[in-house]
Every structure is written in C-alpha cells, then in structure tokens.
Amino acid sequence: MSQTPDSAVHAYIERHRAAFLDDLAAWLRIPSVSAQPEHAPDVRRSADWLAAKLTATGFPVAEVWPTAGAPAVYAEWPSDDPGAPTVLVYGHHDVQPAAREDGWDTDPFEPVVRGNRLHARGAADDKGQVFFHTLGVRAHLAATGRTAPAVHLKLLIEGEEESGSPNFRALVEEHAGRLAADAVIVSDTGMWSEDTPTVCTGMRGLAECEIRLYGPDQDIHSGSFGGAVPNPATAAARLVGALHDEHGRVAVPGFYDGVVELTGQERALFAELPFDEAEWLRTAKSHAAHGEAGYSTLERIWARPTAEVNGIGGGYQGAGSKTIIPSSAVVKLSFRLVAGQDLGAVEKAVQDWAERQAPAGIRLETDFSPGTRPCLTPLDHPALQSVARAMGRAFGKPVRFTREGGSGPAADLQEVLGAPVLFLGISVPSDGWHAPNEKVELDLLFKGVETSAHLWSDLAENWRPAPR
Amino acid sequence: MSQTPDSAVHAYIERHRAAFLDDLAAWLRIPSVSAQPEHAPDVRRSADWLAAKLTATGFPVAEVWPTAGAPAVYAEWPSDDPGAPTVLVYGHHDVQPAAREDGWDTDPFEPVVRGNRLHARGAADDKGQVFFHTLGVRAHLAATGRTAPAVHLKLLIEGEEESGSPNFRALVEEHAGRLAADAVIVSDTGMWSEDTPTVCTGMRGLAECEIRLYGPDQDIHSGSFGGAVPNPATAAARLVGALHDEHGRVAVPGFYDGVVELTGQERALFAELPFDEAEWLRTAKSHAAHGEAGYSTLERIWARPTAEVNGIGGGYQGAGSKTIIPSSAVVKLSFRLVAGQDLGAVEKAVQDWAERQAPAGIRLETDFSPGTRPCLTPLDHPALQSVARAMGRAFGKPVRFTREGGSGPAADLQEVLGAPVLFLGISVPSDGWHAPNEKVELDLLFKGVETSAHLWSDLAENWRPAPR
Structure with a gap:
C-alpha cells in the first residue's frame, strides 16, 4: 500500500526527529546574543554553523553575508520547475541576552527537554522556528520524490533582530536582486494557542x-x-x-x-477566536480595556x-x-x-x-x-491560502487568522522586494520570548516541520505568480 | 524757629547716619546663612547681636527665642499711651548662601559702599530692611520728644526664612499671646521702583x-x-x-x-503703574504673556x-x-x-x-x-492708610499700591494673630535678592528709616483699634 503524502511526511520526520533535535541543540548552545559585544564572536559562529548546516541540508547556495554589524545567512535552493513561485523565508539567528541568575531553572545555553518542552534561549525566538524549515524541506523532497523543492526557496536569516535590525534594510537593499521573491514567509511569530493554529496576516x-x-x-x-x-x-x-x-x-x-478598514469577514473571523478579555488584561497587567469606540480589543491591537x-x-x-x-x-x-x-x-x-x-x-x-511601514496580506491571497492549508494539514484542523500589533523588519522586505509578507509561526504565548526559561513545545515544533513540508507543494500547485 | 516734624526727623537721621551704617555693616559681616549647617553658629550670633542692638536702641524687652531650628529675636517697646495700637514688625535675620565665586565683585560678607549703594549679602534681604526700624524709632522719639513710641511696638525677626520657615508657625502659635497685635508690618518686600514708591497690600x-x-x-x-x-x-x-x-x-x-474680586479702584490704581510689558517679559525670560482672559498681566500675577x-x-x-x-x-x-x-x-x-x-x-x-493662606488688607484700612501716608511723607510723593504674587509666612501671622498684614519695604527689583552683588540703595534705606519714624505717630493719631 502506497503512502499518502501526509503519512510519508510523518514517517520521514519521525525517522529524523532525534538527529534534528541534536542539531538544534548544538545551535542553541551557541550564545548568539547580538546586544552584548562580548558575544559578537558567538553571533559569527552561529552564522557559520547555520550556513554549514544549510549546505548539509542540500541548499546549493549558503553564504554568510556581512553587515556593518552582525552577519546574516543567505541560502538558496532553486526549483527544477522554472515557473514555480519564488519564496523567501525570513528569520533570525541572534537571541536575547540570558543568564542563569535572571531566573532560569537551568543554563539558558544548555538546552534541556523537560516533558514535551525544549528549554533554551532561542528555542522559540527564533532558532527553533528557523530550524524547522531545514527538516521541512527534506521531508517535502522525501514525500514527493523530488530532488529540488517545488518552489524556488530562499532563506534570509539575520543576526541583529534582537538589537533592532539596524543594518537590515541596507542589507536587503544591497542584495535586493538576489532576494527577489514572489512572497516572503516570516517565521518569527506565534500562533493563538496550542489548540488554535492561526496564521498572522499583517503587522502594524x-x-x-x-x-x-x-x-x-x-x-x-x-x-x-x-x-x-x-x-x-x-x-x-x-x-x-x-x-x-x-x-x-x-x-x-x-x-x-x-x-484599510476591516472587512466583515475579518471581523467575523476575529470574533470567532476564543478570546478571554479578563485573561488578556492579566497578561497586559492592566486594569481596564480602553480604546477606539466601535472596535473590539483584538481589532484595536491588530487592525486599528x-x-x-x-x-x-x-x-x-x-x-x-x-x-x-x-x-x-x-x-x-x-x-x-x-x-x-x-x-x-x-x-x-x-x-x-x-x-x-x-x-x-x-x-x-x-x-x-x-x-x-505596516504590512498586510489579504485573506484571499493565494500564498496566504497555501500557508493556511499547509498548516491545517499539519494540525488536522482549520486554521484561523490573526494579525500582529507590533512592528518589525518584515515591512522592509515587503517594501524593498515588493512582495507580500506571510507569517508562519508555531510559537505560543507561554513560550516566554525574552524571558527566563524560554521554551518551545516539541509537538508544535514538529507541526512546524510538517507545515513547511506541505507548504512548498501546495504553493507550487496552486499559485503561478505573474512574472516579476 | 521750631522744626517741623519732618525736618526734625531728617536732622536726627543725618546726625546718626554714619553710626547706623557702621552698625548695619557689623551685622552684615555675620554670615547668618540658615540653609548651611556650618553657619548655624553664625545664625545664633546674628540673633544675639540683634537682641543686644535692640536693647541698646531702647527696647525694654529684647529676647532670643529658640526654635527647633535657628533662633528668632523678639523685642517689645510699649507705648505710654495704653489705648494706642499694637504693631508687630516682621522680618528675618538669616540670609541666602553667598560665595565670592558665585560672581560677587567683593566678599559678600564684607559690606562695601560703591556710589550710593551698599553691597553685601542681606543688605536688602532682609537685614537692611529690619535695621531701618531701629533708627526709625529713635528718630520718631527725637522728633516728637517722646520717651516711648506712640504705638505699642513689637518686633519678631525670624532666623529661618531663607530655609522655608519650617518652625515659624509653631513659634507664632507658641507665643501668640505675647505677639498679639492690631496690625503686622512686614518689612521683607520691595516697592515698584526708585521713582515709584508703593505699598504692597497682600500676598497670594x-x-x-x-x-x-x-x-x-x-x-x-x-x-x-x-x-x-x-x-x-x-x-x-x-x-x-x-x-x-x-x-x-x-x-x-x-x-x-x-x-475677593478686584475693585474698580484697585484696577485703576494698578493701571496707573508705569508697567512695561515687554520689559517684564524680559525679566520673566518668557516669550509671550498668557493667562486668564479679561485681566491684565499685573492683575494676573497679583490678584488672580x-x-x-x-x-x-x-x-x-x-x-x-x-x-x-x-x-x-x-x-x-x-x-x-x-x-x-x-x-x-x-x-x-x-x-x-x-x-x-x-x-x-x-x-x-x-x-x-x-x-x-493668602492675605490681603483692604485699601481703606486705617493702618494701610497710615503706612501710605508715612511713606508718602518720606518720599515726597503719593504712594501707589501693589500686591505680591508669591506666598510667604506673613500669612501665618495674619491667621494665628488675627491681624491685618501690611507690607513696608523699600527694596527695588534691581537689588538682586538671592543673587550675587546684592545691594541696597542708600537713599531708599534712609527713606525707610524716615517712613518708620513717621509711621508710629501717624498710626497713633489716626487709628484707635477696637479692643482685641
């Protein structure tokens, strides 16, 4: 009996699970703290490590790109289908500062699995979420029998995101030709909760x-x-x-x-999210909701x-x-x-x-x-639909849509490259970004691998972008 | 030919002018800086010096009153007319800090006469203005042939005014019986200008x-x-x-x-003052006048x-x-x-x-x-009229009326003693209170002596206060 694509992806991931986690742990052991000058050699080491790993993964191009600050990593794996979409994945390999005495239960740079969680600085923000694409593309090839991805795949993993990306725009402008893409996939965000997979469609x-x-x-x-x-x-x-x-x-x-006003569809989708305002206020450490009349709290922080x-x-x-x-x-x-x-x-x-x-x-x-600048991809954009379907296959349930209230360098990619930005993240609010005991849920990490594996096929099958 | 009262006062002052200035200089040499703990002995010495000088002047009672901080001086010289008004003069014997390197042309505690000005810390604020009453009361006696003043005269000269009068209210409450008066004369303010003698009628x-x-x-x-x-x-x-x-x-x-709204008379009197708004703005280091609609700048700072x-x-x-x-x-x-x-x-x-x-x-x-608390004495109060007439005789021209926008311990005297507060000061804005090269105009200082000499007779002649 032949495997379905989904079970083939599953089987591949299962076989490579232990090696994948060992590799991720090796990367997490490099304290690539971009904000602390004494860690500059570690940030460079992290870039070198990642470029070597991407080469080993199969990317024919994997380079360390210097900037006026910390280096970025660029990799490229062209499809054998010339008309396929070109997709640029964005993430970062630098991490927030962390020290045991900040309240960590274990060394922040010695990854440890407790229960179903992998704890380390960078586990969720952002090494884990960058790294799931490496196993994802291999699973994609294995399940489809391809030797090259179904899309032209590019990766840009910067080294200064936790320091405010001071050189990122210049980097993107310098390499705009090589970075050219039909869509940008940002894997540096999260989703609603373990039970509610979501795709973010824009940032303020x-x-x-x-x-x-x-x-x-x-x-x-x-x-x-x-x-x-x-x-x-x-x-x-x-x-x-x-x-x-x-x-x-x-x-x-x-x-x-x-x-751009919210559509009735978007408002209805936001309203379906299992939002508990009292719980949200506790997270906000605030004592009342307050804002623009006529909008819900989620609408206020995401879309207004x-x-x-x-x-x-x-x-x-x-x-x-x-x-x-x-x-x-x-x-x-x-x-x-x-x-x-x-x-x-x-x-x-x-x-x-x-x-x-x-x-x-x-x-x-x-x-x-x-x-x-703000960025927003319409709900009916074919690439966004592909991300939603790929994630829905991985999670076994339909995904919902969110936005992000904060602002980030993704907007530079949107603007310089003229490509829509999509957000594929599997982190959850409890992951503790920038906090002690940062972790990633292992189940979700592998759902990310699975989503990545499905995504390239879905995009190639369902989207033929107009020539750039 | 017998002397007029005014020429008798003049003559007495002229004869004692040099000795008066020598005495004032001796007092000014005591650096009674209340804000600097190292000068606490000097503040005590200043109090002792003043009490001895008041005794020498003829006050039958002259005491140093301790407080939780620096001491005050109290003196009393009853009238031989039991029904005469009782007047309490308020001033202070402590001074602001001063050091040669702050920009003084000479030692701030070595008084020097340059032209018609006496320069020293405290020359105007407030030793000079306290001290003119000592020669004033002697001239009053000499010109009238009295052996005791025409009014019951009391002096309260505090030692912490430049430190915010932290113990003043308690002092006044403690001695309220002995301090009881029909009017309080505060000699710790100024007048409009050399050419425009004024009496201040209230503070905010x-x-x-x-x-x-x-x-x-x-x-x-x-x-x-x-x-x-x-x-x-x-x-x-x-x-x-x-x-x-x-x-x-x-x-x-x-x-x-x-x-209490301004009366038409007060507004008319304020409007007669030679006020130059552009010059005032320069003093205020400000670039526009701005305030309550319907009121002039002087009304805004004095009466609103x-x-x-x-x-x-x-x-x-x-x-x-x-x-x-x-x-x-x-x-x-x-x-x-x-x-x-x-x-x-x-x-x-x-x-x-x-x-x-x-x-x-x-x-x-x-x-x-x-x-x-605010204080204000109505223009038609008999004691205020006496102050205005006495000052008018000294200056040879009618006086005008001002108010003070700031706030001070005078209000405690008004409140605790239940007496109206009048302001008799001869300092002018150029005297440099709290600034380097503080000075007093010698002509004005002796106009103060003269005003004090005339005041006690005028009050006794024109005011029989109701029994307290």
Missing part, C-alpha cells in the same frame, strides 16, 4: 517622534510669574490631551487617511492605528515640591500604523498638528525616528 | 500637590497592547489639559468660590488665583525612543490663592476634580504639601 507599522516644547529661557518662579506666561509643561499636556477625541480616536487631522505617549517629562520630578514654571518639556509619542496609511504622510500630519497646538510664546521642535 | 497663598497616576502594573509593550488599555501618561496629560478652560480660567469646579504645572513625568525620558505604555505618571501642581479662597476647600476641590478625571483602569493618588 510604527512612527515615533519626540516633541520638545520650550517656554521661558530658564525655570522661573511660579509665584512671581505664574498665571501670566505660558507654561511648556501645560502646553505639552494639552498637546497630549488633544491627541485623542472623546471616542478614543486619534484626533490628528488626516491620520486615518487611506486606512493608534497613538500612545511613551514618555512625558518637564519641570521638577523629585521629592516634594518646587514652585517653578519649567523652561521646557518633552513628549515622546508613537503611532502604530495599519495598511493603507503612508508613513511619511502620517509624520507630516503629526508635525503640522503639533505645531498648530503650540500656544504663543512656546517654541516646539519635532523629531521623528526612522519609522516602520 | 499656595496649595501644592503631587498627583500620581497608576496604569499597568509594569511598563508594557505598546505594540502588543497599544490602543487597547488606558495609558497613565495620557491620563496625566489629559488631567493637566483639563486644568484650564479655553479662557485660561482654572477649570476645577469650586476653585473660584469666595474669591492660578494653577501651574511645576513638573510632569512618566515613561521613557531618555535619548531615542522606547515603545512602552508606562506603568505610572506623576504631576506636580501648585495653585496660587487669593483672599477669600479657603485653602482646605481648594485642596478638597482639586482632589475631587482629579479623581473624577481618572479613566477606568487608572488609579490616582493625590498628596498635598502644607499650604500657605
């Missing part, structure tokens, strides 16, 4: 600015002058107070221009643009009191953006709005940090 | 609070949670933004309850209650950006109060208002520092 963008307000040329006495000259701390507060209207909407004119005050300061903040009118105040704002918003237009709208708020006698300066 | 009071706002139990990620939970920095800003209405009025309900933000802080204030929703924020507010406002009622109104502003999920705590 981010505009950040610091607004400095200047009043008197020095702190002045509030008894002598109070009530008769403008106070920059008051102006700063009124500026922030004017940021939202009474419905929790951002009150900057033009802010919502172009926003927002404005937040990340910091405010001015005048005397020490113990007791000091009767001054402060000379200056500062406000740090960040704006999460959703698909359809133009980063530059939002920045200009914020700057114009802020300048209009400054009362006479208050000088205002606004500086924007480099921003991040 | 002060309520101060810190409001702490608590949101999430720790800083949380603004990508994951932004837009869906309340942000305490936003709440702090909105609180401050709600502090004033669009007319620059304080928007705390009940804040203006009981406010205000609210100011002295400090605001929350979240990330360092370089660059940090995408957090901060866990907490703090606002420091101060409210200047005018006559008719009740300190306790204002504090309660502010607390209630603040609590009502807190959105769901934000916990708010309000703490008030000890406040200061």
Whole structure:
C-alpha cells in the first residue's frame, strides 16, 4: 500500500526527529546574543554553523553575508520547475541576552527537554522556528520524490533582530536582486494557542517622534510669574490631551487617511477566536480595556492605528515640591500604523498638528525616528491560502487568522522586494520570548516541520505568480 | 524757629547716619546663612547681636527665642499711651548662601559702599530692611520728644526664612499671646521702583500637590497592547489639559468660590503703574504673556488665583525612543490663592476634580504639601492708610499700591494673630535678592528709616483699634 503524502511526511520526520533535535541543540548552545559585544564572536559562529548546516541540508547556495554589524545567512535552493513561485523565508539567528541568575531553572545555553518542552534561549525566538524549515524541506523532497523543492526557496536569516535590525534594510537593499521573491514567509511569530493554529496576516507599522516644547529661557518662579506666561509643561499636556477625541480616536487631522478598514469577514473571523478579555488584561497587567469606540480589543491591537505617549517629562520630578514654571518639556509619542496609511504622510500630519497646538510664546521642535511601514496580506491571497492549508494539514484542523500589533523588519522586505509578507509561526504565548526559561513545545515544533513540508507543494500547485 | 516734624526727623537721621551704617555693616559681616549647617553658629550670633542692638536702641524687652531650628529675636517697646495700637514688625535675620565665586565683585560678607549703594549679602534681604526700624524709632522719639513710641511696638525677626520657615508657625502659635497685635508690618518686600514708591497690600497663598497616576502594573509593550488599555501618561496629560478652560480660567469646579474680586479702584490704581510689558517679559525670560482672559498681566500675577504645572513625568525620558505604555505618571501642581479662597476647600476641590478625571483602569493618588493662606488688607484700612501716608511723607510723593504674587509666612501671622498684614519695604527689583552683588540703595534705606519714624505717630493719631 502506497503512502499518502501526509503519512510519508510523518514517517520521514519521525525517522529524523532525534538527529534534528541534536542539531538544534548544538545551535542553541551557541550564545548568539547580538546586544552584548562580548558575544559578537558567538553571533559569527552561529552564522557559520547555520550556513554549514544549510549546505548539509542540500541548499546549493549558503553564504554568510556581512553587515556593518552582525552577519546574516543567505541560502538558496532553486526549483527544477522554472515557473514555480519564488519564496523567501525570513528569520533570525541572534537571541536575547540570558543568564542563569535572571531566573532560569537551568543554563539558558544548555538546552534541556523537560516533558514535551525544549528549554533554551532561542528555542522559540527564533532558532527553533528557523530550524524547522531545514527538516521541512527534506521531508517535502522525501514525500514527493523530488530532488529540488517545488518552489524556488530562499532563506534570509539575520543576526541583529534582537538589537533592532539596524543594518537590515541596507542589507536587503544591497542584495535586493538576489532576494527577489514572489512572497516572503516570516517565521518569527506565534500562533493563538496550542489548540488554535492561526496564521498572522499583517503587522502594524510604527512612527515615533519626540516633541520638545520650550517656554521661558530658564525655570522661573511660579509665584512671581505664574498665571501670566505660558507654561511648556501645560502646553505639552494639552498637546497630549488633544491627541485623542472623546471616542478614543486619534484626533490628528488626516491620520486615518487611506486606512484599510476591516472587512466583515475579518471581523467575523476575529470574533470567532476564543478570546478571554479578563485573561488578556492579566497578561497586559492592566486594569481596564480602553480604546477606539466601535472596535473590539483584538481589532484595536491588530487592525486599528493608534497613538500612545511613551514618555512625558518637564519641570521638577523629585521629592516634594518646587514652585517653578519649567523652561521646557518633552513628549515622546508613537503611532502604530495599519495598511493603507503612508508613513511619511502620517509624520507630516503629526508635525503640522503639533505645531498648530503650540500656544504663543512656546517654541516646539519635532523629531521623528526612522519609522516602520505596516504590512498586510489579504485573506484571499493565494500564498496566504497555501500557508493556511499547509498548516491545517499539519494540525488536522482549520486554521484561523490573526494579525500582529507590533512592528518589525518584515515591512522592509515587503517594501524593498515588493512582495507580500506571510507569517508562519508555531510559537505560543507561554513560550516566554525574552524571558527566563524560554521554551518551545516539541509537538508544535514538529507541526512546524510538517507545515513547511506541505507548504512548498501546495504553493507550487496552486499559485503561478505573474512574472516579476 | 521750631522744626517741623519732618525736618526734625531728617536732622536726627543725618546726625546718626554714619553710626547706623557702621552698625548695619557689623551685622552684615555675620554670615547668618540658615540653609548651611556650618553657619548655624553664625545664625545664633546674628540673633544675639540683634537682641543686644535692640536693647541698646531702647527696647525694654529684647529676647532670643529658640526654635527647633535657628533662633528668632523678639523685642517689645510699649507705648505710654495704653489705648494706642499694637504693631508687630516682621522680618528675618538669616540670609541666602553667598560665595565670592558665585560672581560677587567683593566678599559678600564684607559690606562695601560703591556710589550710593551698599553691597553685601542681606543688605536688602532682609537685614537692611529690619535695621531701618531701629533708627526709625529713635528718630520718631527725637522728633516728637517722646520717651516711648506712640504705638505699642513689637518686633519678631525670624532666623529661618531663607530655609522655608519650617518652625515659624509653631513659634507664632507658641507665643501668640505675647505677639498679639492690631496690625503686622512686614518689612521683607520691595516697592515698584526708585521713582515709584508703593505699598504692597497682600500676598497670594499656595496649595501644592503631587498627583500620581497608576496604569499597568509594569511598563508594557505598546505594540502588543497599544490602543487597547488606558495609558497613565495620557491620563496625566489629559488631567493637566483639563486644568484650564479655553479662557485660561482654572477649570476645577469650586476653585473660584469666595474669591475677593478686584475693585474698580484697585484696577485703576494698578493701571496707573508705569508697567512695561515687554520689559517684564524680559525679566520673566518668557516669550509671550498668557493667562486668564479679561485681566491684565499685573492683575494676573497679583490678584488672580492660578494653577501651574511645576513638573510632569512618566515613561521613557531618555535619548531615542522606547515603545512602552508606562506603568505610572506623576504631576506636580501648585495653585496660587487669593483672599477669600479657603485653602482646605481648594485642596478638597482639586482632589475631587482629579479623581473624577481618572479613566477606568487608572488609579490616582493625590498628596498635598502644607499650604500657605493668602492675605490681603483692604485699601481703606486705617493702618494701610497710615503706612501710605508715612511713606508718602518720606518720599515726597503719593504712594501707589501693589500686591505680591508669591506666598510667604506673613500669612501665618495674619491667621494665628488675627491681624491685618501690611507690607513696608523699600527694596527695588534691581537689588538682586538671592543673587550675587546684592545691594541696597542708600537713599531708599534712609527713606525707610524716615517712613518708620513717621509711621508710629501717624498710626497713633489716626487709628484707635477696637479692643482685641
């Protein structure tokens, strides 16, 4: 009796399970902490290790790409079908700092399996999720009898994600020709829960600015002058107070221009997720839900643009009191953006709005940090449908759809390469990203392998992208 | 030809001018800096010196009163007219810190006369203005042929004013019986300018609070949670933004309850002062006038209650950006109060208002520092009229009226003793209080002596206070 493709994938994975875990453990033992200069040699070692492993996996091209900071790894395995889609997998091989004394039960760089979990720094974020693609592509070949993948497969695994990806955009721009793809698969996210496999369809963008307000040329006495000259701390507060209207909407004119609204289908799919708001508030360590009127909490964090005050300061903040009118105040704002918003237009709208708020006698300066664009792939995009089907086969149940409220370098790939970004991750909220005792669920890790194995066939069968 | 009272006063002062300046210089050489513990013996020496000098001047009672901090000096010289008013003069014998390297042209504790100015720490604030009363009362006796003053004269010269008068209220309460007076004359203020003698008729009071706002139990990620939970920095800003209405009025309900409004006469008198708003803005180091609609700058700083933000802080204030929703924020507010406002009622109104502003999920705590009550003496009060006439005789021109925007311990005297507070000062804005090269104008110093000499006769002639 011949095997079904699914059972062939299963059988291959089962045979290679122990070796796969040994290899992953070897990689996790390399403390590739990009934020700590003393670990720079380890980050380089991690890149070399991965490039060698990808070569051993069968990738005909596997290179370490230097940057102004830590190196990235690039690999390529062309399909024997010239018309197949080209897919670029993104992940990162650097990890967050970790030390036993932070609260780890065991050495963070000595992987250990307890029950059905593999504990180590990087187990979920992101080495485990990069590594499942290596066994995935081998299982894909074994189950299909191919000698090359059904799609043109490329991997870009950066080495500075945990340090804010300072050189990533330049790297992508430099190698845009070789990185060209019809779709980008980001494996650096998670899914809803062990029981609810989900595919993330987009991330919010981010505009950040610091607004400095200047009043008197020095702190002045509030008894002598109070009530008769403008106070920059008051102006700063009124500026922030004017940021939202009474419905929790951002009150900057033009802010919502172009926003891609949620479809009825998306809202219905979000609403089907088993969301427990009380539990979510505990995770948020917050004591109430609050936001834009007319939207649920999930809609607010995934699909609506927002404005937040990340910091405010001015005048005397020490113990007791000091009767001054402060000379200056500062406000740090960040704006999460959703698909359809133009980063530059939002920045200009914020700057114009802020300048209009400054009362006479208050000088205002606004500086924007480099921003991040939002990304979103429509539910009916063929590549997204393939990811959902592949994941559904691996998990044996239909997948649902989420979005990500944060912002990441994926948007640079979308923008520079002009390709839709899809998110394939098997991490769950309890995995403890950036926390002590980070782990990956072994069952889910192998579902990731399985998803990867199914995905390349499904994409090739169901999608013929237009020529780039 | 017999002398007029004025020429007799002049003649007496002229004869004792050199000795008076020598004595004042001796006192100024004592560095009675109350804020610096190493000068505590000097502050005690200053008190002893003054008590001895008052005894030598003729005061039958001159005592050093200990406090929990630096000592005060009390002196008493009863009138031979039992029905005469009792007047308590307030001043202080401690001084601000001063060091040559702060920018002094000469040693701050080695008095020097340059041109018509006496330079030394304390020359104007406040030893010079305390000391003019000693020659004043002698000139009063000499010109009137009396052996005791026309009024029951008391002096209370504290030793901690430059350290915030921490023990003053307790001192006044302890000695309230001996300090009992029909009027308090504060000689620790100034007048409009060399050419425009003025009497100050009141000071603003002060309520101060810190409001702490608590949101999430720790800083949380603004990508994951932004837009869906309340942000305490936003709440702090909105609180401050709600502090004033669009007319620059304080928007705390009940804040203006009981406010004694300016009379038409007071407004007309203020308007007659040679006020140069551009020059005032330079002094305020500010770039626009701004305040309660319908009031002039002088009215705003002297006669209107205000609210100011002295400090605001929350979240990330360092370089660059940090995408957090901060866990907490703090606002420091101060409210200047005018006559008719009740300190306790204002504090309660502010607390209630603040609590009502807190959105769901934000916990708010309000703490008030000890406040200061406002004081104001009506223009038609007989004692105020006497001060104005005495000063007018000394300066040879009618005096005008001002108020003081700041707040001070005078209000404790008003409240504990139940007596109106009048302000008799001859310092001018250029005297450099708390600054290097502090000075007093010698001409004005002797106008102070003259005013003091005339005042006691005028008060006794024109005012028979009701029995206390």
